[in-house]
Amino acid sequence: MAVMTTLAVRNKGLRPAPMVERNYAVHRHGWIMIISGLLESLFYLFSLGVGVGALVKQIELPGGRMVDYAVFVAPAMLANAAMNAAVAETTFNVFGKLKWMKLYDGVLATPMRPRDVAAGEITWALIRGAIYSAAFLVVMAALGLTDTWWAVLAFPGSVLIGLTFSGIGMLATTYFRNWPDFDWMMAFIFVMFLFSGSFAPIENYPSWLQWAVYASPLYHGIELLRAFSLGDLSPMLLVHAAYLAVVGAVCMGFAARRLSKLLYK
Amino acid sequence: MISARGLIKRYGDHTAVDGIDITVPKGQAFGFLGPNGAGKSTTMRMIGCVSPPTAGELRILGMDAATQGPAIRARLGVVPQDDTLDTELNLLENLVIYARYFGIKYKVARERARELLDFVQLSDRAESKVEALSGGMRRRLTIARSLINEPDLVMLDEPTTGLDPQARHLVWERLFRLKKRGVTLVLTTHYMDEAEQLCDRLVVMDGGKIAAEGTPRQLIETHVTREVVELRFNTEDHSAYAEKLDGAAERVEVLPDRVLLYTDDGESSVSEVHGRGLSPASVLERRATLEDVFLRLTGRTLVD
Ligand SMILES: Nc1ncnc2c1ncn2[C@@H]1O[C@H](COP(=O)(O)OP(=O)(O)O)[C@@H](O)[C@H]1O
Numbered sequence: 001m002a003v004m005t006t007l008a009v010r011n012k013g014l015r016p017a018p019m020v021e022r023n024y025a026v027h028r029h030g031w032i033m034i035i036s037g038l039l040e041s042l043f044y045l046f047s048l049g050v051g052v053g054a055l056v057k058q059i060e061l062p063g064g065r066m067v068d069y070a071v072f073v074a075p076a077m078l079a080n081a082a083m084n085a086a087v088a089e090t091t092f093n094v095f096g097k098l099k100w101m102k103l104y105d106g107v108l109a110t111p112m113r114p115r116d117v118a119a120g121e122i123t124w125a126l127i128r129g130a131i132y133s134a135a136f137l138v139v140m141a142a143l144g145l146t147d148t149w150w151a152v153l154a155f156p157g158s159v160l161i162g163l164t165f166s167g168i169g170m171l172a173t174t175y176f177r178n179w180p181d182f183d184w185m186m187a188f189i190f191v192m193f194l195f196s197g198s199f200a201p202i203e204n205y206p207s208w209l210q211w212a213v214y215a216s217p218l219y220h221g222i223e224l225l226r227a228f229s230l231g232d233l234s235p236m237l238l239v240h241a242a243y244l245a246v247v248g249a250v251c252m253g254f255a256a257r258r259l260s261k262l263l264y265k
Numbered sequence: 266m267i268s269a270r271g272l273i274k275r276y277g278d279h280t281a282v283d284g285i286d287i288t289v290p291k292g293q294a295f296g297f298l299g300p301n302g303a304g305k306s307t308t309m310r311m312i313g314c315v316s317p318p319t320a321g322e323l324r325i326l327g328m329d330a331a332t333q334g335p336a337i338r339a340r341l342g343v344v345p346q347d348d349t350l351d352t353e354l355n356l357l358e359n360l361v362i363y364a365r366y367f368g369i370k371y372k373v374a375r376e377r378a379r380e381l382l383d384f385v386q387l388s389d390r391a392e393s394k395v396e397a398l399s400g401g402m403r404r405r406l407t408i409a410r411s412l413i414n415e416p417d418l419v420m421l422d423e424p425t426t427g428l429d430p431q432a433r434h435l436v437w438e439r440l441f442r443l444k445k446r447g448v449t450l451v452l453t454t455h456y457m458d459e460a461e462q463l464c465d466r467l468v469v470m471d472g473g474k475i476a477a478e479g480t481p482r483q484l485i486e487t488h489v490t491r492e493v494v495e496l497r498f499n500t501e502d503h504s505a506y507a508e509k510l511d512g513a514a515e516r517v518e519v520l521p522d523r524v525l526l527y528t529d530d531g532e533s534s535v536s537e538v539h540g541r542g543l544s545p546a547s548v549l550e551r552r553a554t555l556e557d558v559f560l561r562l563t564g565r566t567l568v569d
């Protein structure tokens with residue numbers, strides 16, 4: 001009876017931990033993969049930020065302040081890395097487990113529910129993304145690409161970006177049928193990356209494009225991280241953070257529902 | 266343990282399970298027999314609370330399957346038709362992590378995992394990857410996994426299909442041990458010997474409905490005669506003998522390669538055959554089996 005009561009009580013809340021533990025058990029032997037992911041995003045930082053920065057020396061912010069181009073681009077790279085980590089984990093990896101390994105069919109024969117699976121996979125994506133982001137921030141500081149303590153807030157900021165894109169990724173995965181769908185997704189993400197104010201303030205865009213950019217969660221993520229790493233705080237940051245949180249929460253809710261539909265046949 | 270009333274499952278306009286009633290008391294080994302597509306797996310998944318019934322009432326372990334799925338699954342052990350093992354983990358990790366899904370403490374999980382690997386004779390493979398296992402080993406691992414939460418009810422969907430005889434006998438022997446411990450077993454199979462050996466009670470399913478129900482003996486007594494005589498004649502076409510043998514037994518069934526006489530007294534039927542001046546090339550008298558019941562109820566046409 002005691003066991004049943006504990007289970008009944010526990011079943012009210014989410015149980016992401018077992019899924020995280022499972023993923024940890026898989027990757028315990030495969031840290032190379034995680035390190036390679038980290039190197040990839042640092043490589044981006046060097047080639048785009050530092051490389052292009054050598055050509056475009058300085059850039060003027062909308063407020064009139066001049067900053068080094070690498071300083072301007074680095075937080076966008078961080079936001080992009082946080083997004084990519086979340087998307088890779090919740091699309092490629094989750095799709096593989098869902099459709100090919102049929103992993104969740106086994107998991108759902110236990111007290112675990114689809115929303116526990118979704119929460120677990122998202123938590124895992126966040127943990128992985130957080131490791132990248134922390135390392136990325138340290139490298140940014142070491143290269144002198146940020147010189148304010150506000151930049152520490154870019155860490156929770158990038159976790160928030162991870163949360164948003166994990167939700168989006170999970171939801172997208174429940175609609176994917178096969179691998180070609182992933183090519184479309186990658187193309188979409190790349191376009192979003194180019195047009196989310198990564199390389200220039202969006203004030204330079206034509207106004208119709210600006211409105212499209214406001215819908216992009218990545219844009220809000222970049223604005224958030226850039227403000228922190230430049231130490232340029234304003235009340236607008238609350239809007240950016242709220243947008244990310246709402247998009248993430250809504251997608252997660254729908255993703256859990258869709259997952260139930262797919263798995264409870 | 267299980268009580269289903271008017272259980273229905275539809276996929277679109279296809280009815281996979283068409284209004285079945287079942288009752289399984291505690292400690293019983295209950296079997297579903299039936300050809301492919303009869304709806305056995307669908308029924309098992311509904312009982313396993315991973316497939317919501319379209320209609321009907323389903324209570325498991327005193328709880329409502331529709332609303333108390335997680336609490337029911339916490340006390341169930343499930344061996345699905347297709348193994349759903351975690352191919353990225355080794356055998357030991359498969360069991361330990363599975364225990365964690367049930368919320369079992371890590372230390373207890375490890376102890377049980379070791380014991381269960383022993384129970385299914387896979388201890389020497391604890392560190393191997395699942396991919397390296399034969400079909401029989403996978404099945405045994407799945408059975409071990411289904412026991413990790415010390416379930417009150419174990420559901421096995423075709424536990425021995427595709428296994429070689431050695432592996433089948435090992436699985437049967439393990440299932441017998443569970444039965445002795447008082448664990449309630451529900452299994453599906455299309456091996457008649459498996460049904461006869463393991464099951465206290467059976468239902469024969471066909472086309473989503475229950476065609477018959479009872480103990481193996483009851484089924485034989487109700488649906489076929491005690492004995493069967495198989496006759497082969499030196500001919501291409503046995504259908505000619507239908508008329509000649511008419512009345513020689515309770516029921517005469519003509520197959521392309523032989524004639525079956527269903528009778529309660531094999532010997533007198535055989536002498537009746539000879540008395541009619543017929544001389545079959547071979548005569549085989551045998552007891553009726555569950556297979557005869559099965560074929561009688563579900564027909565001889567191949568379903569796939
Ligand atoms: N997920 C599903 N979607 C659509 N039809 C299904 C699904 N699962 C089973 N069926 C159909 O339901 C019927 C019963 O299948 P099943 O329960 O697997 O039979 P059995 O296990 O007795 O061979 C079959 O006709 C099968 O095609």
Ligand SMILES: [Mg+2]
Nearest residue numbers: 305306307346
């Ligand atoms: Mg089946």
